[in-house]
Amino acid sequence: MKRFFRISLLVIIAGIFIYTLFYLYQKSQKQPQVFTTETPFYGDIINKSVATGSIIPREEVELKPQVSGIITEVYVEAGDIVTTNQQIAKIKVIPDMVSLNNAENRVEVAQLALDNAKIDYDRNKALFDKNVISTSEYQRIDLSYRNAKQELAAAKDNLSIIREGASKKGGEVALTIVRATVPGMVLDVPVKVGNQVIESNTFNEGTSIATLADMQDLIFEGKIDESEVGKIKEGMDILLTVGAIENKQFNAELEYIAPKGVEENGAIQFVIKAKVKLDSADFIRAGYSANADIVLSRKDSVLSVKESLVQFDDGKPYVEISTGDQQFERRDVELGLSDGINVEVLSGVEADTEIKVWNKAG
Template sequence: MDEPQNLPKMKKFFKIFGFVLLGVIFLGTLGFLYQKSQAKPDVFKDETPLITNIIQKTVATGSVVPRKEVEVKPQVSGIIQDLYVQAGDTVKEGDVLAKVKIIPDMVNLNAAEARVTKAKISFEDAKLDYDRQSKLFEKQVVSREDYQKAKLTYDGAQAEVEAAENNLDLIRKGVTKTSQKTTNTLIRATIDGMVLDVPVKVGNSVIQSNTFNDGTTIATLADMNDMIFDGKVDETEVGKIKEGMNIELTIGAIEHEKFDATLEYISPKGEEENGAIQFEIKANVNLKKDQFIRAGYSANADIVLARRDSVLAVPEGLLQFDNDSAYVEVETQPQQYEKRYVETGLSDGINIEIKDGITKDDHLKGPKVEPGSKDS
C-alpha cells in the first residue's frame, strides 16, 4: 500500500538531481572555457653575450691555375713520329718532347733538287777554269788578278753546292749535315715544369705556327710550384679590397684543408656576367712543402676585409633599433627586461661587436619560447 505513495517522491528526486547535474556540467564547462581563454604570459629565451672573433669577409669564386702555362708548338709541319712524354711527367727546359717526320712539299722539293743540280754544274765549270788558271799562273802566263778571279769563282761555286745540298736536306729531313743537334724536327720543352696535356698521338699531322694559323699544340707545360687563384669579385665588394690582402682558399676537391693566398692583382675594368659587373682578381697561392694542387681546381676565396679578435659580441637578431640608435633588452628580474642602448662595432652577418652598453655577465632577452618546444 506504501509503494504507490512513494513513487511521486522518487520521480521528483530524480528530476531535481538531473537539473543539478546539468547545472554542474554547465558551470564546469564555463570555467574550463574561461581558463582556456586566459592568455599565458610570454616566456623568452635567456641569451648571454659571448667573447668571439668577428671576421668581415667577402667571397670570390674562381679556380686555381698555374701562373706560367705554355703551349709548345712545332717549328715545322709534318707527322708525329715519336712522343717521349705523357701528362704528369716533369721536364726541364730543352728536353725533347716529340719528334716530327717532315713530309716535304713536292714543288719545293723539286726546286731544291734542281738548285743542287745547277750548283754542281756551275761548280764543275768553275773547277775546270780554276785548274787551268792555276797551271798558267804557275808558268807565269796569266796575271795574279786573273788567277784570283778564277779562285773566287771556284770558291763561290763550291759554297753554292753546299748551300743547295743543305737546303735539300732541310726540305727532306728538316736537318742538315752540319747541324744535327739543332734540328727543328725535335720538339723541345721551352720551360721547366710539368706536362699537363699531350693532345696529339703518334701519326697525327701537325702544322707549324705561322701568320695564318696558331699551329698544332704538341704539349702544354706549366710550373706547378707557382700557382695562382684566378677569380671574380662583384662590383659592390671590389672597392673594399686592395692588393696585399690575405685570402683563405677553400678547394672543393680537397676537403678539410685551407690554403693561404695573397691578393696581388685587381682588374681595373669590369665585365658584365649574368647582369652583374664582375672584376677579375688574382692571388698568389702560398703552397707549403710537399703540397700539390692540380691545375683547374674550382675554389672559393674568403677575402678578409676587417677582423676583431676576442671581442664582446651578441647575435645580430638580439639588436633592436630606435631611430638611429641600437639597443638590447637586459633582464632585471626573471622574465622582466629593460631597454639598454649599446655601441656596436664590426659585424660578420651573424654576430656583431658590442663596444659599450652591456657586459658579458648580462642576460639578454632572446626569442620567444613557444609552448611545447624544447626550451619551454
C-alpha cells in the same frame, strides 16, 4: 516518458552550449610568452668579401713544332717533371712535294754551276802558275769557284731540312725533336704517336705538342661584383677554400684588380688575381674551383653577440638583459665590427650577461 526525453535533450543542449562558451573563453586568453636567453662569447670577427674562381698556373707554355709531320715518339706524359731542353716528342717529316722538288732542282743547278766553275778554275789555275794571267784575274776565278761550292752546300742543306727536318751543318740540332723550353710539370699532352702536326709559322699557330707550367707558382683568378670591388685593394690577404680539398684553407695575397668590368647576367664583374702561398708539402691541381674570402677587416678573440639579439631604437643599438625570472630591462650597447652574423660588443654587456632572445614577430 516523452517528457523525460525532452528534459534530457534540453540538458544536453545546455551542456554543449556551456562547454562551447568555456572553450571559447579559454582560447581567447593570451598565453604567457616565455623568452629564452643567451650569453655573449669570445670569437673571431672577420669582415670579408667573397669571390669565386679557379686556381691556375701563373704561366702556361705550349710547345709547338717547327716542322710539319707525323709524331713517331712521345717521351713524356701528363704529370711528369721536365727540365729545359728535355726531349718531349719526335716528328717524322712529311715534306711538301713542291718545296721538295724545288730544293732538288736547286741542288742540281748548283752542282752544274760548281762543275763549270771547277773546269774554269782548273784551267785558269794552270795559266796562273805559268804567269800567263794576272793575280787579279785569278782571284776573280777563285772567288767564283768558292761561291759555287758554297751555293751547292747551301742547296744540299736546304734539301736536308725539307726532306729530314734536320740540317747537316747544324750537327746535333734537329727540328724534328720537340724540346722543353722551360722547366716545370707537363700538364697535358694532347697528341699521340701517329698524329699529324702542323708547324708554327706566320699564318698558323701550329699544333700543341704539350703544355708546361710551374706548379709551385699558382694564382687564384676570379671575379668580384662591382658592389664589392671598391672595398678591396692590392696587397689584401685572402683565404682560399678549394672545393676538392676538404678542411683546409690556403693563404693568398691580392695582386691584381681589373680596371675594367665585364657585364655578366646583368651585373658588372671585375677580374681579380691573387698569388697563392703554398707550403713545400702542398699540391694543388691546375683548374681547381675555389672561393676567395677577401679579408676587409678582422678582430680575433673579441667579446661578441649574435646580431639577432640586438634591437634598434632610432638607430641606437640596445639589448634586453635578464634581471630576474622572465624579467628584462633595456641596456644600450656600443657595437664594433660585424660579419653579418655576429657582431663585436665594445661596451654595455659582460661575458656572463644573459641577453633576451626576442621574437620580432611577437
